[in-house]
Amino acid sequence: MNIYAQILIDEALARGIQVEVVDEEAGLYRLCYGSESVLCRESLTEKTxxxxxxxxxxxxxxxxxxxxxxxxxPRQIIYKDMNQALNCIKEWSSVVVKPASGEQGRGITVDLRTEEEVKQGVETALRHSHHIILEEFVxxxxxxxxxxxxxxxxxxxxxxAFIMGNGKDSIRQLIERKNAHLVKKTNGESQIPITMETERLIRRQELEWHDILTDGQTLQVCKTAxxxxxxxxxxxxxxxxxxxxxxxxxxxxxxxxxxxxxxxxxxxxxxxxxxxxxxxxxxGLANHEPQPTAERFIDFLFPKKNKNGKQLITLG
Structure with a gap:
């Protein structure tokens, strides 16, 4: 199971709660204790x-x-056309363009200040949704x-995301090297996108893909966090x-x-x-360790079970 499901499964097992893996690829599992049963997809459950x-x-x-x-x-409107977008730039100075649905930062472009940048942002968002949002950049x-x-x-x-120069490698090489590290460290969960949006941000800082950063020089290569x-x-x-x-x-x-x-x-x-x-x-509750997100999640699903796996008895 991926790390977002596994952290919750481990906490359930530690409390004596039965776990049935329904679909590993989707992170879908069922937690059972006595007559209680809850179907979960990572931190999403039937309780939602x-x-x-x-x-x-x-x-x-x-x-x-x-x-x-x-x-x-932030101020926000549904995208209709470029005239509307240009009016937003005039009023807000800078805009965010994003799909109305989606996750993990896909299709979002941030801090757009020109017509050309907004056009590129709209094209990117349309690859993920037909419903596009213009939002005030804050x-x-x-x-x-x-x-x-x-x-x-x-x-x-x-x-x-940012990279740090070593005085030898180009910006593209530094991103590719960091991505190899991120993919290995996060089991493919995290990597810096190498896209037109990345290129836009690099050029805004008056640099190109082939430029070499000095040793210790840092460069932000993504606007979404x-x-x-x-x-x-x-x-x-x-x-x-x-x-x-x-x-x-x-x-x-x-x-x-x-x-x-x-x-x-x-x-x-x-x-x-x-x-x-x-x-x-x-x-993704695994991103919040060492905070007790997994513990509180299981507390919520099975309030009668304590951390030692014992059933709590309420008198009354």
Whole structure:
């Protein structure tokens, strides 16, 4: 099983909960204890209703639901044509183009400031969905917050992929070398895309694929901060303010989803400024170790089982 399913399976087995692998490739498994049975796909379970999945699968619908709940989100519209997009650039200075559905950063281009860049972004997004979103680009630190059973559990800061020069290899060679390391380290889960979007970002920094970085020089090669596109993750659970924890819990209730990964942009983890940009109905809980995400996940599914595998008895 992949790491996102295996971490949850291991926690279940440690508590004496029976595990049946239904489909290894899809990360689909069933947890059973006594008369209770829950079908899971990684961290997505039968406890998440179809309407919550529908909301999270459509980024524009997620945006509308959160906005109606009084939570802060970037300005956003459905893409219609380039004239509309150019008006957005004038009003917002910079835009994000992304498919309305999808995950792991696929098809998303960030910080677009010209007509040509938006055209390229639209072409990229259309490969993944016919429903395209234009969104205001907001500067900030990217933080993924995990909520389980409508309670804050963990948070990581996500930083976009970068490479470091050695004075010998070209930018392309450095990316290829780092990708070989990432693929081996993550079992193919993470690698930096080598695409027109990567080339756009490199050229914006007045460089080309064949250029050689000086020893120790760093270069950002991706705008999206997703782990699957070579980004790095750092646990920041203890740094997140009570206010942001409360907002994450409110967002999970607004979306009616008990297990969710919420993507925030914030200037300061300890502060109260934020926007919520996305909600993931199947967050990778393995990315949040050493925080007890697997433990809290099993607690949620089987509240009568404690960490020692013993059944809890409620008197009353």
């Amino acid at each position: 209703c179809a309407t919550a999945m529908t909301i999270c699968d459509d980024k524009s619908l997620t945006h509308r639901i959160l906005h109606k709940a009084g939570l802060r989100v 500067q900030g630190r990217d933080i993924r917050i995990i909520v389980i059973d409508y309670e804050f559990v963990a948070a990581i800061e996500r930083k976009p 997703n782990y699957h596109t070579g980004g790095t993750i750092t646990d920041v659970t203890d740094e997140v303010s009570p206010f942001l924890r409360k907002i994450a819990e409110e967002a999970s209730r607004a979306l009616n989803i008990p297990v969710v990964g919420l993507d925030f942009l914030v200037p300061d983890f300890a502060g109260e400024e934020y926007v919520i940009i996305e909600a993931n109905e199947r967050p």
